[in-house]
Amino acid sequence: MMIHTNNYILNIKELWDDVPEEYLSHKERYENAIKKAFIVLKVLRQLHTGNIQITDHRTPTNVYSIQDGIFRNVNPLLIHIGLFWSTIAAQASTEQQAEWLQPDSSMIGTYVQTELGHGSFIRGIETTATYDSTTDEFILHTPRLSAYKWWPGGLGNTANACLVMAQLYINGTCHGLHIFLAQIRDFDTHKPLPGIKVGEIGPKMGFNTADNGFLGFDNHRIPRTNMLMKNVQVLRDGTYVKPKHDKLTYGSMLLTRVTLISDLAYQLSKAATIAVRYSAVRRQSPIKSNEPERQILDFVSQQHKLFITIASSHVYRVVGLWMWNSHKRVTADIHEGNMGQLPELHALACCLKAISSRDASALVEQCRLACGGHGYMMASNLPQIYAYTTAAVTYEGEYTVLLLQTARYLVKFWRLAAEHKPLPQNFAYFEDYIKKNFEQWRNSPEGIIEGFKAIVAGKTKAAYDTLQCNLRNGREFEEAWNMASVQLTNASEAYARSLLCEVFWKETVQLSTKVSKSLAIVLEQLAELYLMYWALEKHGDLLLYSTISRNDIEALQSRYEELLALIRPNAVGLVDAFDIRDEVLCSTLGAYDGRVYERMMEEASKSPLNEDVVNESFHKYIRPVTMKNKL
Numbered sequence: 001m002m003i004h005t006n007n008y009i010l011n012i013k014e015l016w017d018d019v020p021e022e023y024l025s026h027k028e029r030y031e032n033a034i035k036k037a038f039i040v041l042k043v044l045r046q047l048h049t050g051n052i053q054i055t056d057h058r059t060p061t062n063v064y065s066i067q068d069g070i071f072r073n074v075n076p077l078l079i080h081i082g083l084f085w086s087t088i089a090a091q092a093s094t095e096q097q098a099e100w101l102q103p104d105s106s107m108i109g110t111y112v113q114t115e116l117g118h119g120s121f122i123r124g125i126e127t128t129a130t131y132d133s134t135t136d137e138f139i140l141h142t143p144r145l146s147a148y149k150w151w152p153g154g155l156g157n158t159a160n161a162c163l164v165m166a167q168l169y170i171n172g173t174c175h176g177l178h179i180f181l182a183q184i185r186d187f188d189t190h191k192p193l194p195g196i197k198v199g200e201i202g203p204k205m206g207f208n209t210a211d212n213g214f215l216g217f218d219n220h221r222i223p224r225t226n227m228l229m230k231n232v233q234v235l236r237d238g239t240y241v242k243p244k245h246d247k248l249t250y251g252s253m254l255l256t257r258v259t260l261i262s263d264l265a266y267q268l269s270k271a272a273t274i275a276v277r278y279s280a281v282r283r284q285s286p287i288k289s290n291e292p293e294r295q296i297l298d299f300v301s302q303q304h305k306l307f308i309t310i311a312s313s314h315v316y317r318v319v320g321l322w323m324w325n326s327h328k329r330v331t332a333d334i335h336e337g338n339m340g341q342l343p344e345l346h347a348l349a350c351c352l353k354a355i356s357s358r359d360a361s362a363l364v365e366q367c368r369l370a371c372g373g374h375g376y377m378m379a380s381n382l383p384q385i386y387a388y389t390t391a392a393v394t395y396e397g398e399y400t401v402l403l404l405q406t407a408r409y410l411v412k413f414w415r416l417a418a419e420h421k422p423l424p425q426n427f428a429y430f431e432d433y434i435k436k437n438f439e440q441w442r443n444s445p446e447g448i449i450e451g452f453k454a455i456v457a458g459k460t461k462a463a464y465d466t467l468q469c470n471l472r473n474g475r476e477f478e479e480a481w482n483m484a485s486v487q488l489t490n491a492s493e494a495y496a497r498s499l500l501c502e503v504f505w506k507e508t509v510q511l512s513t514k515v516s517k518s519l520a521i522v523l524e525q526l527a528e529l530y531l532m533y534w535a536l537e538k539h540g541d542l543l544l545y546s547t548i549s550r551n552d553i554e555a556l557q558s559r560y561e562e563l564l565a566l567i568r569p570n571a572v573g574l575v576d577a578f579d580i581r582d583e584v585l586c587s588t589l590g591a592y593d594g595r596v597y598e599r600m601m602e603e604a605s606k607s608p609l610n611e612d613v614v615n616e617s618f619h620k621y622i623r624p625v626t627m628k629n630k631l
């Protein structure tokens with residue numbers, strides 16, 4: 001059958017709610033989501049097997065983005081589709097893949113790493129997988145309460161299998177963390193297998209359709225061949241064959257961090273669409289007292305809140321793709337046995353995941369606040385987008401912890417620079433900074449990029465000097481590192497910002513040569529706005545570390561305000577260009593037709609509190625008190 005995926009999915013009635021999901025109980029929400037998740041999975045499987053074919057060109061992306069509208073929250077199969085399959089594809093041997101990656105597999109899986117006691121410091125994970133050579137099996141075990149797995153999406157009720165991260169023991173020797181495939185529920189009855197204690201962890205700020213779960217193993221046995229064995233092997237006699245790089249097991253985290261950048265760009269485009277469209281409809285106060293009330297989008301302070309969100313969505317889209325391509329390149333190299341580029345990719349993914357999630361959640365919240373009181377309504381969809389986005393600051397590597405990973409990388413290059421050893425081209429500016437080869441400040445995008453590099457160098461130097469000072473004062477390295485950690489994270493953050501500015505500007509300039517002149521002008525305005533915004537936000541750092549002057553900052557401020565005015569006429573067009581359907585946006589404030597107040601009233605009428613003219617609580621609780629008082 002030939003289909004157009006958007007129309008096909010939008011026409012599946014069971015996927016769309018009559019009652020907004022906020023009115024459902026925790027249990028009903030999950031049941032509703034799981035019903036839809038399996039309809040979507042069926043469509044994906046049919047697409048995969050070719051039983052249905054598509055007439056539009058972006059199918060998986062379309063299905064993915066439409067999901068936001070279908071679930072309003074999150075697909076309970078997200079980890080099954082996004083992490084379980086991709087980890088098997090990346091880390092299982094060819095034979096294992098042939099056995100497990102069947103499109104009609106009975107396995108519904110999840111990725112089980114975090115424990116009650118350990119999330120960030122994964123070397124501290126306590127679940128054990130002990131090889132028993134007499135039976136050719138691993139014994140999975142949860143030795144104590146803190147070793148219970150806690151958090152994995154879909155683990156609570158949905159999954160019947162999982163990839164478990166556990167410490168591998170062979171003949172009493174611990175070989176560190178490895179990944180194992182374990183069945184946890186019967187495929188037919190869905191009852192937990194003997195030796196498995198599994199359940200759901202309860203309501204959260206968001207992600208409430210994702211049935212995040214807990215899991216404990218009581219000496220649960222799995223075949224030896226269930227350890228993921230592409231990069232590392234345990235042979236029948238218990239021989240351990242080491243991987244080529246000991247962090248290859250962490251590959252799924254690396255990939256998800258890269259993927260997340262683009263997902264966050266998409267969340268930002270949704271928030272921007274809602275807030276900009278609403279700001280074009282909403283009128284409040286005249287600017288001059290004798291004039292009619294103005295669209296709130298005409299207030300320059302409102303433009304300041306919103307246009308940076310539009311620009312940031314483009315930044316993360318561009319940088320997300322750039323990282324995706326880097327990941328593809330490095331993975332191909334690793335396949336050939338060359339691990340040389342892995343540390344750089346890891347360092348970039350860590351700081352970009354950290355900053356993109358932090359920026360996205362801050363800007364989504366800014367959009368919500370920019371919609372005034374109505375932004376606080378669930379029907380605006382901004383609270384849900386915020387709850388979804390802010391989770392990304394923590395999951396898949398907590399913000400500070402990831403920035404500190406990138407700091408290790410920066411410190412290594414600073415050490416080379418300080419010791420006057422050769423540096424790679426992309427860190428040549430460290431040497432310039434040491435030699436005080438400062439460029440004269442230029443009030444241009446290129447000048448700002450140079451200025452941001454000076455900030456990275458200056459902050460890395462400051463952190464490095466503190467580290468060295470702590471060491472000279474007799475501290476051990478780890479303690480000295482901890483004492484310098486505020487400065488180290490500052491250096492990483494600056495590094496991420498300089499990368500974002502440089503990649504976005506260069507890619508935009510390149511893209512501008514391939515599009516119409518009028519489009520190129522708008523794209524460059526957005527890119528320039530992004531750079532100016534952050535230069536002004538970080539003007540204190542620029543004053544400390546670059547050659548910028550007070551006059552330069554004043555000039556930047558004027559240019560920034562000029563850019564706001566230039567972008568204003570295109571603001572609605574720019575968010576329309578994100579091309580997000582009303583069914584996906586799910587917002588009374590952001591729909592394409594601008595019927596904001598009508599939609600708000602329509603949504604309010606769905607409140608169960610409006611079903612009866614007089615709610616029974618009046619008779620039960622209110623009247624007895626108020627009438628008694630009257631007597």
Ligand SMILES: CCCCC/C=C\C/C=C\C/C=C\CCCCC(=O)SCCNC(=O)CCNC(=O)[C@H](O)C(C)(C)COP(=O)(O)OP(=O)(O)OC[C@H]1O[C@@H](n2cnc3c(N)ncnc32)[C@H](O)[C@@H]1OP(=O)(O)O
Nearest residue numbers: 082083120121122123247250254259263346395396397408
């Ligand atoms: C999910 C679907 C995918 C699609 C995505 C699309 C949209 C997403 C939308 C929604 C997502 C929905 C759900 C969210 C899912 C969330 C899933 C999870 O959260 S899974 C759990 C994630 N957990 C973490 O990320 C834990 C963070 N901690 C760590 O990664 C590590 O503990 C560590 C901080 C990196 C430290 O590790 P360790 O102690 O082993 O390291 P050290 O021995 O200190 O050595 C550091 C050394 O290693 C290098 N390194 C570390 N990691 C890697 C890596 N991945 N690759 C390469 N190299 C690595 C590091 O550079 C150091 O090197 P050196 O400095 O030279 O010593």
Ligand SMILES: Cc1cc2nc3c(=O)[nH]c(=O)nc-3n(C[C@H](O)[C@H](O)[C@H](O)COP(=O)(O)OP(=O)(O)OC[C@H]3O[C@@H](n4cnc5c(N)ncnc54)[C@H](O)[C@@H]3O)c2cc1C
Nearest residue numbers: 111112113114119120151152153391394395396397398400
């Ligand atoms: C919505 C959601 C979905 C999730 N899904 C999954 C999943 O599918 N599978 C899975 O396995 N896990 C999942 N997780 C777990 C998630 O990966 C962890 O919560 C995350 O990695 C953070 O670890 P933590 O909770 O241990 O935080 P902690 O590490 O305890 O962080 C607490 C604080 O301590 C600080 N801190 C910790 N270590 C250091 C350090 N070395 N230096 C400086 N500061 C430090 C942090 O900065 C933070 O401020 C999910 C979590 C959420 C919220």
